[in-house]
Amino acid sequence: MIGAITLLLVFQLLGEVLAQGFGLPIPGPVIGMALLFAALIWRGGPSPELRNTAQGLLQHLSLLFVPAGTGVMLHFQRLSDEWLPLLVSLLVSTALTIALTALLLRWLLRAVPRSKEDA
Amino acid sequence: MTPRLGEIWVYLAASPLLGLTMTLLAYQGACYLNRRCGGHPLANPVLLAVAALVALLWFTATPYQTYFDGAQFVHFLLGPATVALAIPLHAQLGRLKRMALPLFGALLVGSLTAALSAVAIGGLLGASQATQLSLAPKSVTTPIAMGIAESIGGLPSLTAVLVIATGILGAMAARFIYRALKIEDDAVRGFALGIASHGIGTARAFQDSEQAGAFAALAMGLNGLMTALLLPVVMPWVIG
Numbered sequence: 185m186i187g188a189i190t191l192l193l194v195f196q197l198l199g200e201v202l203a204q205g206f207g208l209p210i211p212g213p214v215i216g217m218a219l220l221f222a223a224l225i226w227r228g229g230p231s232p233e234l235r236n237t238a239q240g241l242l243q244h245l246s247l248l249f250v251p252a253g254t255g256v257m258l259h260f261q262r263l264s265d266e267w268l269p270l271l272v273s274l275l276v277s278t279a280l281t282i283a284l285t286a287l288l289l290r291w292l293l294r295a296v297p298r299s300k301e302d303a
Numbered sequence: 304m305t306p307r308l309g310e311i312w313v314y315l316a317a318s319p320l321l322g323l324t325m326t327l328l329a330y331q332g333a334c335y336l337n338r339r340c341g342g343h344p345l346a347n348p349v350l351l352a353v354a355a356l357v358a359l360l361w362f363t364a365t366p367y368q369t370y371f372d373g374a375q376f377v378h379f380l381l382g383p384a385t386v387a388l389a390i391p392l393h394a395q396l397g398r399l400k401r402m403a404l405p406l407f408g409a410l411l412v413g414s415l416t417a418a419l420s421a422v423a424i425g426g427l428l429g430a431s432q433a434t435q436l437s438l439a440p441k442s443v444t445t446p447i448a449m450g451i452a453e454s455i456g457g458l459p460s461l462t463a464v465l466v467i468a469t470g471i472l473g474a475m476a477a478r479f480i481y482r483a484l485k486i487e488d489d490a491v492r493g494f495a496l497g498i499a500s501h502g503i504g505t506a507r508a509f510q511d512s513e514q515a516g517a518f519a520a521l522a523m524g525l526n527g528l529m530t531a532l533l534l535p536v537v538m539p540w541v542i543g
Contacts, residue, residue, distance in 0.1 A: 192383040199386070210531050211446045213385035217524055220389035230390050238387035241380070242516070245506040246348050247330045248381045251374035252445055253353040253467040255460060257360060257367050262434070262461065269428035273438055274465065277421035278473045278499050279480060281442060285413035286486045286495035292405035293491070 188237035195220045316365055322373020329355045342510065344475045349467065349503055381446065381502075388505075388524065391517040398490065399521065406494065410522065413498035414529040415537075417442035422541060432542065437461040439534055441469045444501040447527040455538045470503025477507065489515040497522025 199216030202208065208215070224230055230238070256263070263270065315321045333351035340346035360370055371378070392399075399406070421438040430438070436457035440448040445466050452462035477496045486492055489512050496504035497519030505523050509516030 189383065192386045195386045195389075196382045210528055211450055213382040214444075214447060214524055214527050216382075216386040217389045217392075220386055221392055224389060224393040225396065229393065235390060238390040241384050241387050242391065242506075242509060244330075245384055245502055245509070247327075247352075248377060248384055249349050249445070249467055249470065249503055250326050250330055250352045250356065251371060251378040252463045253349055253471075254356045254360070254370065254374070255367060256353065256464045256467075257357050259461050259464055263464075266430050266434050269425045269430035270434065270438070270465070272428055273421050273424040273430070274441065274469055274472055275476075276424055277417060278442070278469050279476050280420050281413055281417040281499035282473060282477055282480050282495045283484060284416050285409050285498045286481065286491050287484060288412055289405055289409035289491045289494055290486060290488065292408050293402065293488075296405050 185233065185237050188231075188234040191234060192216075192220075192237070192241075195223075312363065316363075316369055319373035319376065322370045323376055324373075325356060325359065325370070326352075326374045326377050329353075329359075344478050344507065347471050347475055347503075347507075349474075350471045353467075385444070385446075385502075385524075388520040391509075391513065392521050392524075395490075395514065395517040395521070402490070406521075406525075409494060410498065410525050410529055413495065413522075414442075414526050414533060417499055417526070418530060418534060418537075419541065422538075433458055434461070435542065436538065438465055439538060440530055441465045442473075442499050442501060443527050443530045444523055447531055448501075451531055451534050454535050466501065467503065470500045473500025473504045474507035477504065490518045493518035494522045498526050501526070 195216040196213050197216075198219055199214065200212030202215050203210060203212045329352040330348065332355065333348040336351055337343070337346045337348050356370070360367065418439045421441050422435050425435045425438045433456070436455050437452055439455060439457065440451040440462060443451065443466065445463055448462050448466045449459040452459045473496060477492070477500070480486075481492055486495075492511070493508040493515030496508050496515075500507070501523045505516060505519035508519035
């Protein structure tokens with residue numbers, strides 16, 4: 185488990201160094217994810233240890249958003265001033281994005297011919 | 304002993320132990336409630352845990368910064384967890400290659416819809432410009448969204464809250480939208496939820512299936528990149 189965590193942190197660190205070094209607008213962890221993805225393609229897949237650790241971490245992904253979400257208490261003033269545009273905007277925009285993306289992707293998957301093995 | 308309770312609280316509030324333990328307890332309690340509701344999307348664990356913590360901090364007059372000094376250890380794990388998303392992604396490699404073109408089309412349209420519709424609706428209903436700019440990256444995972452908000456002139460800490468609200472709303476609404484539109488493919492369901500609702504949508508998609516989760520993770524990562532590239536170019540043009 186320690187080995188797998190070390191590996192994840194090393195890739196995150198690599199991502200941060202690249203992001204800072206080249207002044208990229210993309211955060212380090214996302215670059216780290218892309219690098220690890222490339223490494224997994226090159227290596228042919230994760231070790232069982234890495235797979236288990238990732239699974240454990242991702243199983244409770246929701247937990248990791250709780251501290252930032254609690255930051256809502258810093259914005260009570262603005263939220264109470266602008267609650268209507270914010271609420272309607274978030275609700276409609278999120279539902280619209282889900283519906284439009286899903287319908288378009290389903291349509292594109294039918295329209296674009298696929299290779300034989302998927303038929 | 305009771306008169307000393309206040310002093311004990313003051314002592315504990317000064318160490319990271321309390322914020323960290325509170326976060327884990329609130330989350331465990333929220334997960335328990337979610338299970339009692341049969342995993343219903345409206346009983347979202349992030350929403351329940353945040354509500355409990357805000358109530359507790361409010362009631363005890365504890366500043367957010369004091370709480371976050373402890374909770375930052377949980378917050379920090381967002382980084383390695385983002386990196387770890389490469390693993391479920393790799394498991395879908397075969398399907399990803401075959402679906403590359405449709406996925407790219409859906410990504411482009413989904414990414415623009417998420418940002419522009421939020422800004423347009425906010426603007427129509429009279430949101431201030433700072434609020435509109437903070438809304439633009441709402442569908443992107445927290446660390447990227449905060450970076451984008453800063454670069455286009457929004458308020459990063461407000462964006463963090465809007466991002467999490469978006470994640471919760473999407474995770475709550477997706478099942479009903481998919482039922483109404485008869486979307487049944489787990490890959491499509493996961494991808495659309497990942498575009499609209501980043502990590503919280505991804506966490507929700509993993510509850511449905513490994514495949515839905517992997518496509519949500521892919522969508523989240525790609526939408527982060529796409530939005531980070533598009534918004535700094537598009538926004539000055541839209542807000543004008």
